[in-house]
Every structure is written in structure tokens, then in C-alpha cells.
Amino acid sequence: MIAINNLTFEIGSRALYDEANWHIKPGDKTGLIGANGTGKTTLLKLIVGDYSPTSGTISMAKDLKIGYLNQDLLSYQSNKSILHVAMEAFERQNQLHTEIEQLLKKLETDYSDDIIQKLSDKQTEFEALDGYSIEYRAHEILAGLGFSDNDQKRQLSEFSGGWRMRVMLARILLQAPDILLLDEPTNHLDLPSIKWLESYLQAFEGAIIIVSHDRYFLDRVVTSIVESKRGKLVQYAGNYSFYLEEKTLREEIQGNQFKNQQAKIKQEERLIERFRAKASKAKMVQSRIKALERMEKVDDVDDYNPSVNFRFKFSKQSGRHVVRLENVSKSYPGIPILDSTDAIIEKGDKIALIGANGKGKSTLLRIVAQADSGFTGECETGHNVTQTFFAQHQLEALHLDNEIIRELQLFAPKHTETELRSILGCFLFTGDDAFKKIRVLSGGEKSRVALAKALTADANFLVLDEPTNHLDIQSVNILIQALTQFEGTFIVVSHDRYLLDNVANKIWYIEDQKIKQYPGTYQEYEEWQAKRVVTAPAKAKETKSAKQEPKQAAPKKTDDKERQTKKLNKELEGIEQRIATVEQAMKDAELLMALESTYADKTKLDEASRHYETLKKELQVLQNQWENLAEEIMTLEA
Structure with missing residues (x-):
């Protein structure tokens, strides 16, 4: 299909590719990966002809149809409806439709055989190209990417960059190309749209090349990996995990x-x-x-997996309640977001706020971060809470003329230069990189600097809005390590499921304008949600059957479900408090056993060890009670 032979591409004196080879076969589904700056996007542009190789060849069939999604498509503007823009993919069908309309107009005054024959030919070709279903197909794909029926009638110019990128993706998918080249296709998609795209690409019969930092997405879509490394293209059979x-x-x-x-x-x-x-x-x-x-020299193995060894510290601990939301309501003209909802963020919570775009995730995050005052109800910050809010607009707040190290020194003056250099090293700024001017950095590099600033703040509560945008897989792994080591509290909005699954201990989602909570990891939430989807039709069927039998009286409610759920949540809260107390007591016991005065005295050590074992057993009992209560609450809320 496409043969890349001895490809060399130089930028100035640097060879981005040096005699690289890769043969792409029909039906290949490949993830193109590599650290930032290794030329992944450049390779896609070489394939489509935007760039020319310094030497070597990229050969392909002349009639090969390539669909290329890239970030440059954000600049596309149109005042037409997004349904119309998506249907521009059907170039020949649209041309035939116009010609048929013109012939039908002529037929009102000209009944000649020539006009009738031309009309018949055009209609036959239009039908052969499935022209009568193109609007339905465009509507179906736009709906899958999150556009409602009303949205599809709106002009493209009314939408933000992320939504316009979805329209461009829809148009490319509708072209049914022989090969899809997708550069970070999940960057502007929410979780439901990512899952829909996964299903679509799994069934896609052509070849696919995907540049992505979403390892879950790669695992579910690709069957091979090509790594761009040291100017070569190294191939692996299997998905990202393999x-x-x-x-x-x-x-x-x-x-x-x-x-x-x-x-x-x-x-x-x-x-x-x-x-x-x-x-x-x-x-x-x-x-x-x-x-x-x-002698053909063997290269040493590069360490592309740096670990975070920076201690994220804050000068004071927060109180038990970090943020309390009570009777909060928020709406935009004609769009209700939150309606008299309550929620509590407690010390030590690692919350993932998930859901489809437009449900109010970013709005809720701004309310929590005290960055949105246009709501009713109460949002109260707890005792000793110090907060840092990270969102993509923080990139604009970077001082472009500052060196990276200077930017951090001004923001976190309590840290030594050694400490700041250490955290910059964790975020892949090593050696003289720390002295680069911020204005010369790429979008991904600026995002890493902004994240480094957020994590060096003297804050015990982090509010993070899409922190993985513009980060490669390696940088996402670093962020996961940092958040895992962070001893404070945080709430994060992200579409990166690998990050969510590795850092969150609670899931928040907005349903019926209420904040709902699932007390577990993202993977556990997904399994629970899948069961809800399966059981919902069965419940609907039971309700329908009950309505069809009017002679049978509807069963009376013996319990007030809401009151019972509130009672159980209160019990759960009490157990969580006890767990926190026992865990702290265990930490104190561990410190006591580590003292020389304890382990040097057998009697003291035995007593401390017995106390520690008692606490350990009590913690196990409390955790079992917590799990049983949580299961009961989920059953009531289902």
C-alpha cells in the first residue's frame, strides 16, 4: 500500500529520520509512537506530500485515497451548518445532486429525449454511489461524535476549536479512505466520543496509522506499533501493552x-x-x-522512563473537609447544568470528574476552584486549604521571556534550585534545557512547565482541568507518578483513562443535573456502569409490563429510598473517618517501632508490635464494612 524506503529527512543539520524503512500493508492498524520531537507528525506530513524527503522514497498507488486528520484543520472556517460541512466529503454525490436538480428544472420546459436520458444517467450513478443515504450517514457519524440534532443545524463558525475538529474528523471518516492518518484524534474528544471512535475504527476495513498518547485507545484499536526512535522506525507486532x-x-x-x-x-x-x-x-x-x-557497534539502552523522586511538600495540612458544596445550582441561557446539588471533597480524596462534554465538568471544576461566582448555593473551602488550579489557559500565563528555571523560581521561591532542577528533570527538562526561553517551547513543553509550576506550589489541594492535553505517553506516566506521590487532595478532569485508573480513588459524574459519586477506581466504575446499562432495559420492560396490567395495584414503597441512601452515606462517612484515624495510628506505630529506644528494648518492641497488629486487624474489618456499605448504596442508586 505504502512503501517507505531508506527515508532521510533533515531539519537544518539534524537528521530527524536516517534511512528509515516501513511498509504499510492493506488493513494494518498501527500506532505510531515516540517521544515528543522524534518526528511522528512530520512522518505523516511526508506521507501526504506536505514535506519532501531529503533522500529515500515514499511510494504508493496513484489512486490511493488518504484521509488525514491533523491539528491544522482547526483553522478551517465556514458559515454553513456542520451537517453540510460533513457532507462535503461526498464530492461526487453532491455534484450529481446539483446536476440532477438543474436537469429537473430544465425538464419543466424541455421534454427532449436528450434531457430525459441525461437525467436518467445521473440518477443511476447517484443511486449507485448510495447518494440517497449520504445525509443519514453524515447524521449518524456526527451523532456518534457527540452532536445533537439541533447542533447539526448550527453553523460551524459557532463552535469552539475542539468541536470543529470533530466535524473535520466526521468529514474524513465519511470519505471512506483506503488509509486513515490520525494525529492525536482523541485530543478534543470526551470519553463517550472516544469509545464511539474506538468501535468505529475497530470495524474500519482500511488501514489506519494513529499518533496518540492515549494508551487505552491504542490498546483497543491497533494491532501493531511502530516506534520513532533515533531516526529509525522500529516495528512491534501487537497493541501497546504487547x-x-x-x-x-x-x-x-x-x-x-x-x-x-x-x-x-x-x-x-x-x-x-x-x-x-x-x-x-x-x-x-x-x-x-x-x-x-x-565492528558494528551496539547502542546502549536509552532510559526513556524517568521516575519522579521529588517530594511534593506543603507547609500546612488541610482540615478534614476540603470543599463543601450545598444546594448549588448553575445554568446558562436555556441550558441547566447543576440543580440544587450537594457534594463534599474530603482530605485525601483523589477524585476523577468524568462525563460527556457539555454536562458541566469544567463549570463544576471552576466552581470548586472559586473561579466561577455565577451560581446559587454555597461552595465553602475548608480550614487551612491552599489550592492550585491548572487549566490550559495557564499556558498563556507563562512569561515567554523567562527561562524555564527562572519561571519556577519566581513562582516557588521557597524551593532551592536543586529541588526545582530535580522536578524539571522529572518533566524531561534535563541539563541546559532548564535555561531555554519559554517562547521557544512547543505546546507540549509549555504544558509540562505549567504542570511543574502547579506541583511546586505550596498547595494541599490541586484542581486539574485536562492536564494531559499535549503530553506524550512518557509525560503522562510522569504526571501519574507525581499525582500518586502527592499526599494532599485533588480533583481532575481528563479523558485519559489510563491516568484516571491509576490516580483516582473516587469518581464523580453529573447526572440529571446532580453530582453523583462512585466510591472506587475508574475501572470499577466502568464495570459498574456496564451493569447499569444492561439492567436498565430490563427495568424499563418491567415498568412497561406493570403499566399494561391495570388491575394489579402498584406495589407501595416500604422505604424511602432517598432517606435510606442518606442514612447509609452517613454511616459510610463515619467508617471513612474511623479508617483515617486507624491509618494514622498505624503510621504512628510504625514510627515508634523504628525508634532505636523501641527496637533495642524487647519488651517495648513486643508491645508496639502487638498494638500494630491489633490496628491492622481493625483496619481490615473497617475496610470490609466500607465495601459492604458501598455495595448497598450502589444497589439503591442503580
């Missing part, structure tokens, strides 16, 4: 080969040095020198 396993194995082999080769080189160099001055050994020495020069 790639990680296979890469670890390959790097282990490569590392051993490198060590063995280095040992051999040192041995040869010692031998050469020993006999270099002896005339009788000159021939042997020259032979070994040439052999070393001809």
Missing part, C-alpha cells in the same frame, strides 16, 4: 549485547596498547585495530 512487554525483552537483550561488546572492546584495546610498540606484533596490532573499526 509493545511494552516486547520492548522490555528487546532492551534486556540489547543491554546484554552492549555490555558484552564493551567488555570485548576493552580487552582488544588493552591488547593493542600492550603490543603496539613491538615491531614483531605490528601486523597483528594493525589487524585488530581494523577489526575494531569495522
